[in-house]
Amino acid sequence: MRIAFTHNLQLSDAEEEAEFDTPATVEMMTRALRNLGHEVEPLEVSGPASRVVARLEALAPDLVFNTAEGSRGRFREAFFPALFDRLSLPFTGSDAWVCALTLDKHLSKLLVQQHGVKTPRWRFVERMSDLEGIELRFPVIAKPNYEGSSKGVTVDSVVEDLAGLRRLAFDLLGRFPTGLLVEEFIVGRDIVVPFLEKASAQTGGVLTPASYRWDAEAIAGRKYQLYDYELKTTNYMATHVDVPATITEAQTAEAMRMSQVAFRALGCRDVGRIDLRLADTGELYFIEINALPSLESGASIYESAKLAGLETPEAVLGTVVESAAERFGLKMTRKKRRPKIRVGLAYNLRRTQTTGEGGADVEAEYDTPETISALKLAIASYGHEVVDLEATPELVAILPASGVDVVFNVAEGTAGRFREAQVPALLELLGIPYTGSDPTALSLGLDKSLAKKVVRQAGFLTPDEFVMTTGKERLPKGMNFPVIIKPLAEGSSKGILDSSVCVDEAGLREVAQRAVGTYGQAMLVETYLPGREFTVALLGERRPRVLPPMEILFTAEAGKLPIYSFESKFESKGVAFECPAKTDPALGRELERVAKGVFTALGCRDVARIDLRLDAQGRVAFIECNPLPGLSPGFSDMCVIAEKAGIDYRTLVGEILAPALRRLRHQQRQRSIAGRLS
Numbered sequence: 001m002r003i004a005f006t007h008n009l010q011l012s013d014a015e016e017e018a019e020f021d022t023p024a025t026v027e028m029m030t031r032a033l034r035n036l037g038h039e040v041e042p043l044e045v046s047g048p049a050s051r052v053v054a055r056l057e058a059l060a061p062d063l064v065f066n067t068a069e070g071s072r073g074r075f076r077e078a079f080f081p082a083l084f085d086r087l088s089l090p091f092t093g094s095d096a097w098v099c100a101l102t103l104d105k106h107l108s109k110l111l112v113q114q115h116g117v118k119t120p121r122w123r124f125v126e127r128m129s130d131l132e133g134i135e136l137r138f139p140v141i142a143k144p145n146y147e148g149s150s151k152g153v154t155v156d157s158v159v160e161d162l163a164g165l166r167r168l169a170f171d172l173l174g175r176f177p178t179g180l181l182v183e184e185f186i187v188g189r190d191i192v193v194p195f196l197e198k199a200s201a202q203t204g205g206v207l208t209p210a211s212y213r214w215d216a217e218a219i220a221g222r223k224y225q226l227y228d229y230e231l232k233t234t235n236y237m238a239t240h241v242d243v244p245a246t247i248t249e250a251q252t253a254e255a256m257r258m259s260q261v262a263f264r265a266l267g268c269r270d271v272g273r274i275d276l277r278l279a280d281t282g283e284l285y286f287i288e289i290n291a292l293p294s295l296e297s298g299a300s301i302y303e304s305a306k307l308a309g310l311e312t313p314e315a316v317l318g319t320v321v322e323s324a325a326e327r328f329g330l331k332m333t334r335k336k337r338r339p340k341i342r343v344g345l346a347y348n349l350r351r352t353q354t355t356g357e358g359g360a361d362v363e364a365e366y367d368t369p370e371t372i373s374a375l376k377l378a379i380a381s382y383g384h385e386v387v388d389l390e391a392t393p394e395l396v397a398i399l400p401a402s403g404v405d406v407v408f409n410v411a412e413g414t415a416g417r418f419r420e421a422q423v424p425a426l427l428e429l430l431g432i433p434y435t436g437s438d439p440t441a442l443s444l445g446l447d448k449s450l451a452k453k454v455v456r457q458a459g460f461l462t463p464d465e466f467v468m469t470t471g472k473e474r475l476p477k478g479m480n481f482p483v484i485i486k487p488l489a490e491g492s493s494k495g496i497l498d499s500s501v502c503v504d505e506a507g508l509r510e511v512a513q514r515a516v517g518t519y520g521q522a523m524l525v526e527t528y529l530p531g532r533e534f535t536v537a538l539l540g541e542r543r544p545r546v547l548p549p550m551e552i553l554f555t556a557e558a559g560k561l562p563i564y565s566f567e568s569k570f571e572s573k574g575v576a577f578e579c580p581a582k583t584d585p586a587l588g589r590e591l592e593r594v595a596k597g598v599f600t601a602l603g604c605r606d607v608a609r610i611d612l613r614l615d616a617q618g619r620v621a622f623i624e625c626n627p628l629p630g631l632s633p634g635f636s637d638m639c640v641i642a643e644k645a646g647i648d649y650r651t652l653v654g655e656i657l658a659p660a661l662r663r664l665r666h667q668q669r670q671r672s673i674a675g676r677l678s
Helices: 023-035 049-059 076-086 096-103 105-114 162-175 249-266 300-306 313-328 369-380 395-401 419-430 439-446 448-457 505-519 566-571 585-601 637-644 649-677
Strands: 002-007 039-044 063-066 122-125 140-144 180-184 188-196 210-214 239-242 271-279 284-290 342-347 385-390 406-409 465-468 483-487 523-527 533-540 550-554 575-578 606-614 620-626
Touching: 002 023, 002 049, 023 039, 023 313, 039 049, 049 076, 049 533, 049 649, 063 076, 063 313, 076 096, 096 105, 096 249, 096 284, 105 122, 105 180, 105 249, 105 284, 140 162, 162 180, 188 249, 188 300, 188 313, 210 300, 249 271, 249 284, 271 300, 300 313, 342 369, 369 385, 369 649, 385 395, 395 419, 406 419, 406 649, 419 439, 439 448, 439 620, 448 465, 448 523, 448 585, 448 620, 483 505, 505 523, 533 585, 533 637, 533 649, 550 637, 585 606, 585 620, 606 637, 606 649, 637 649
Parallel strands: 002 039, 002 063, 342 385, 342 406
Antiparallel strands: 122 180, 140 180, 188 210, 188 271, 210 239, 271 284, 465 523, 483 523, 533 550, 533 606, 550 575, 606 620
16 A cells, blocks of 8 residues: 655754654654555655645555644644545544544533533633633643643643732743633543554453653652653653553543543544543543544553554554555555556657757757656656656657556657647547646747737737748837847747847848748747846646746846846856845735736646746736746756745656646546446
8 A cells, every 4th residue: 555654743842843753753653654565655744735735646645644733723733634635535543623623622621521521620711811700629720722742731830829820821822822721630640541443342442541650850849740841852751651550440441431432522533542630539530632642652552552462563553554444445455566657757858968059959958868867766756657758759659558647748849839749749649648738838838929929918018029030021110129039939048149139120130040040940029128037937737836936137247138048048157046036025926926827828737937027117028938847956947946945856746747647537537437337
């Protein structure tokens, strides 16, 4: 089974990361799951949710093993289960509703109390005025209502009078403004009851209770026995877990009964933990429930599971997987791994040097062997099989027999205005899903003049332009110099040289005639825009995500009429790059608006890069669109922008691949439905 192991990684001792998994825990759990025969992809989820979605879709796991706590808000533990539901991904543990409910100590107490489970009396406090008329018996304990891992709980959390409670509540509300739980403090000790749903049918998954014991010096001077934040984190070596708990048989039976009721009432699935308090009088009280319990080495769940015959972490984690698999109707395939998705990598290989003038840029848009290797490694890292598909004329015969499920397309094609659409058109004919834009968008984007017409029709600004096919055409009336001339259907700044900016008609005609002869195609002439130049990268389908803009900064070496030429692109002469670009809020919003609008108007999909430049009035104008941007690690603008946005190369490739895999799954579902109906 292919498993994505989603988690938050603890990188510091900061309180806000107290609930996260340590590197040692992640390594132990990953190793244990792999020892069970599963393919496991550890997936740290602390970054943007869009990145998590892309990596999950690129990986296409059979199951998500989830320990992610989320990062902020009262709904944080529920966020990822809700996301998995939205993506139709099976996952371990409780659903979003249960995770939201169990994080809320106040609501979970109300619910278990209604089912006859004894709890200390409490009050939910959102503001200082909520303390008015409080009728709880002192001492009381105050703690954050929406936190775990004893966050906000210290030796000073237990107070013995109203004045002390006011001081404590004022301090805690400043740190945890979403609310506090103030409850009567039960003088006694903590009992913990782990839960593994499939561990024991007889007990409904409730395991033998455990109790905590501390080194004498660690709790010296404390009036009350309390498992606070210090003992749980900084002084954890002084904490010991006793299994079974050092309580009577009758108390053990009652603890398990109360826990069975609470787990059923709250709807916990697969794994969990309940904290009880055993009073000095012998009575047991429900304190709180954790739907995402600690699974670090030595945790109480492992020790209690041993008494149920689950001797190792592998056995415990395997039980969690089996429980979730049964719930979602998954077949356990430990011995026989599922077939890998065959991802074809369609590309054109660069075999010549791309520097200098005079036609030496023939293969400038093609990819180097190093780029192809990097792409293959990134795709394969998601567990897929990669098939080489060099876009030569032989591809027409090779592709149908390749057996690929989906194609990652970076092929530029070989000739003509339709060349970037050649491979996608063939894939459309064969019914093979692929990454990137369709043939229409690719053809439109490659023809700079047609693209500008469409973008203007959509209401966006473009420089004035016209097409020269021989260099002898009559110039349009009102044509103002300077102008820039470039090949109509080329990318990678091919044909854009220092001489491409013309200040008079004679110079324009000379450059045009030479360029038409060199490139064998029409030339686009457009008004030179004197303002700042930006390139904006986008990822996604109908609602693309706009990454921070990159600005092309021109140095004195670029001259008085600077452009982002072929030479400056490949030899970094006269230019520097700044990402994210320094823009005021208004300009930043306008760059994003125009980039999104162009992406939509041209029908782009999955990935694109939009070049924009400011005119003399500072307005944002569309220059050109590249729906097939370069993906050379550390060099291509797309990769540099993504890296500055916190997206590493592997994740970038995964984000581009994810929509194609989505389309593959949709296609497979449609075929399955058609097969059942036939």
